[in-house]
Amino acid sequence: METLTYNGTQIEVNAEGYLKDMNQWTPELATEMATQEDIVLTSKHFDVLNWLRAKQAEGTPLSIRKVGNSGIVDIKQFYALFPGGPLKVSSKIAGIPKPASCI
């Protein structure tokens, strides 16, 4: 079992570093996780993260295309905000499971 300690709280993550329980997520934790991905979070990043979390809570399968149609960012901006694989990186920072999406 892998854990991540933040502010004295033990947070369970899987082998790839994704949170096991999305309710343990806080914006501060996101900032910390983003630092490890060399990303400094802005309000635009948080708009995307909150959208991802809302969709995940609804049970909607996530894809890059859906993020592109979200009205928050287009696909190009999404890649620019979260370099190195935007959907997987943003999902990790958003505290949600890695999306099983091929598109």
Place this chain on the structure above:
Amino acid sequence: MQEILERPTTKEAAVVDKNKGKVKKVLVICSKGKLEDVYAALVMANGALMEGIQAKMFFTFFGLEAITKKNADHLHTATVGNPAFMPGMPTMVAGLPGFEAFASYMMKKEMDKLDMPHVTEFLQMIEAGGGEIYACKLAADMFHLKKEDFVDEVKNIITVGDMYALAEGEGTQIIFV
């Protein structure tokens, strides 16, 4: 037995994998114009970008159909000469006028259900993700196609030599469809 004992644990293996032989770039060559072949190429290129891997695409021969303004969103699947398509379907029936169009329509409907983008949108997604799309000069000359015949995402019409230059660098894989 000795080998088994010396095999690294999964975690160690993962660390080794991370540092060695990682795919950094893919060059996807699409030489066919059938709906399913073009999608295979598009999914692989886009999938690479999604993983943070660079992607370049090179369309040649009938694959050029997939990047023409005229036909990109009107590709068909082959119903004749495709034994995996509706096994048991007699070839003569599959060859009836309109059958291929109908089969392609049904296939696209299924793809819509899976939220798969149309070809032109897929090409836009790939470009937005930093991917590059090229057309083959020899094939374009052969089919009398010019830059203006292709969708805007096509960066250039290039030679086979230029294509290999796209694949330069360690950790590049070439995928031929």
